[in-house]
Amino acid sequence: MSGNTDGIVRAWVDGWVVSRGAAPPLREPWGYTIDVGTAEHVTRHVLDAVNDGVEERTVRKVADSVTGTGVRLKVFDGPATVAAWLGEGWWTDPEPGYLMSVSLAAAETPPAPDGYRVRVWTRGGVTRVMLAAPDGSWAARGQIVPTGGTAVVDQVETSPAHRRRGLGAFVMRTLTQEAVTQGAEKGVLAGTPDGRALYEALGWRVEAPLTNAKFVGAAGQRP
Known part of the structure; x- marks a missing residue:
């Protein structure tokens, strides 16, 4: 590289x-x-x-x-x-x-995982996604900041009790689609070793x- x-x-x-x-x-x-x-x-x-x-x-x-x-x-x-x-x-x-990046393109917003409550909101230039478990406890979250043609993904997390259920992928797809609607064409993030596999599975590449x-x-x- x-x-x-x-x-x-x-x-x-x-x-x-x-x-x-x-x-x-x-x-x-x-x-x-x-x-x-x-x-x-x-x-x-x-x-x-x-x-x-x-x-x-x-x-x-x-x-x-x-x-x-x-x-x-x-x-x-x-x-x-x-x-x-x-x-x-x-x-x-x-x-x-x-440091990872991906080209963003419009796609269908993924369906909410069964039994989980999803909340998406934007405040102060930051769009956030939260998933609550069926019992109301926290399950997953993430946020994204579109800055013109680029959007930065940040603080994507999944509760240990709810991993391997596709919640991380749902959060990422939801965030990037929100950014596309706001005009972003490229996604950028700083990922961890644990997150790298998820991001690469979604088309992100290591820069x-x-x-x-x-x-x-x-x-x-x-x-």
Whole structure:
């Protein structure tokens, strides 16, 4: 995979900040700085290079400038590579994330799974889908943010008690169809290893691996 993804990182950043209610991204020579504002996630730095475009010297420069705990770093290369470039005080998630995309097209909205209650609503630019189980408990959820021609999927989750019933696929199909009706033509997300199989089964492809790192201080304790 090459270092060029035709603006996919910026598209992901633009949608993510709306989805999470974070501050507008600040453009940096190497990528973006985003203020999130919680104790465990104060700020995040997102490098915009991907795959073979990621440079060790740039990662080191950005990481070495961090002195406060709770600052996170997102690098679009594998954890085994990136972890070796980070200094003392950085915790790196050993599991890779994945930057993924898909072309969106109009399709029929999938039928609701039997026995589950579905709610879809949009507020503040974010469209959410929730499924409640027959007993009223939470079963699955997800959200999407259309930003012009691109829509960013975020926080797709299924309760452990309701997995392997097609709820994740239902949430994804519902979200993407909602985005298509709002004019989106391409979907983008940052997925986990667990989510990757679901997304690929729905036609998504991996654009780049994603390393998640967090500065925890000189003690180097895992968050």
